[in-house]
Amino acid sequence: MNAYEAITGRRSLRQLSTVPVAKPLVQKLLYAAVLAPAPHHTKPWRFVHLETPGSRKRLAEAMGAAWRADLESDGVSESRIELLLSRSERQITGAPALVLACIVAEGLRSWPDQRRQRAEYRMAVQSIGCALENIMVAAQAEGLASFWISAPLFCPDAVREALDLPAEYEAQALVSVGYPAGDARPRAEPDLATLIKTT
Numbered sequence: 170m171n172a173y174e175a176i177t178g179r180r181s182l183r184q185l186s187t188v189p190v191a192k193p194l195v196q197k198l199l200y201a202a203v204l205a206p207a208p209h210h211t212k213p214w215r216f217v218h219l220e221t222p223g224s225r226k227r228l229a230e231a232m233g234a235a236w237r238a239d240l241e242s243d244g245v246s247e248s249r250i251e252l253l254l255s256r257s258e259r260q261i262t263g264a265p266a267l268v269l270a271c272i273v274a275e276g277l278r279s280w281p282d283q284r285r286q287r288a289e290y291r292m293a294v295q296s297i298g299c300a301l302e303n304i305m306v307a308a309q310a311e312g313l314a315s316f317w318i319s320a321p322l323f324c325p326d327a328v329r330e331a332l333d334l335p336a337e338y339e340a341q342a343l344v345s346v347g348y349p350a351g352d353a354r355p356r357a358e359p360d361l362a363t364l365i366k367t368t
């Protein structure tokens with residue numbers, strides 16, 4: 170499979186088989202991540218391979234508690250909260266392979282004003298998107314499927330505490346990776362031509 174085929178073949182797939190993903194394969198995907206382009210020769214991210222059931226359970230519980238607090242303050246019904254939290258917990262504890270992506274400020278410049286400081290931080294965010302896409306495209310090339318989980322972005326302190334991560338780690342996203350479940354089908358693609366303009 171060439172790069173174009175891997176990119177165009179990749180689709181988010183949330184129905185993953187229970188077949189484990191071998192550790193060397195996960196490491197290969199993480200190597201693809203850390204080769205991502207980044208602003209002015211920095212590496213403003215760290216990746217955490219959540220290998221043990223214990224770390225996943227702690228993460229699921231901490232994120233679940235944080236999400237519950239948000240949903241309760243939004244006035245969401247208890248039955249809906251239970252539904253959302255149990256699905257989220259299953260995605261985390263049941264992922265064949267699970268990677269957490271965090272931003273760190275390493276190498277990022279300090280600016281005297283907010284405009285440039287924000288732009289600097291956004292460059293790190295753009296860069297972590299490249300790294301996560303590298304994981305997902307590399308997974309596709311290996312016959313794996315994946316999907317992005319943005320929940321950690323909403324509760325970075327809970328994530329840091331649950332996983333005992335260094336203070337500078339700012340959680341951004343999880344990627345779940347596994348072999349496609351037998352009957353899984355990605356969602357239909359919308360009309361993509363409207364997204365591309367030529368002037």
Ligand SMILES: Cc1cc2nc3c(=O)[nH]c(=O)nc-3n(C[C@H](O)[C@H](O)[C@H](O)COP(=O)(O)O)c2cc1C
Pocket residue numbers: 179180181182183316317318319320355356
């Ligand atoms: C920043 C970002 C956040 C996302 N968050 C989630 C998420 O929390 N849960 C999920 O199932 N998919 C999530 N996705 C996946 C998108 O839903 C998916 O990429 C989109 O529907 C397009 O489908 P495709 O990936 O199959 O092309 C996210 C994707 C991005 C780029």
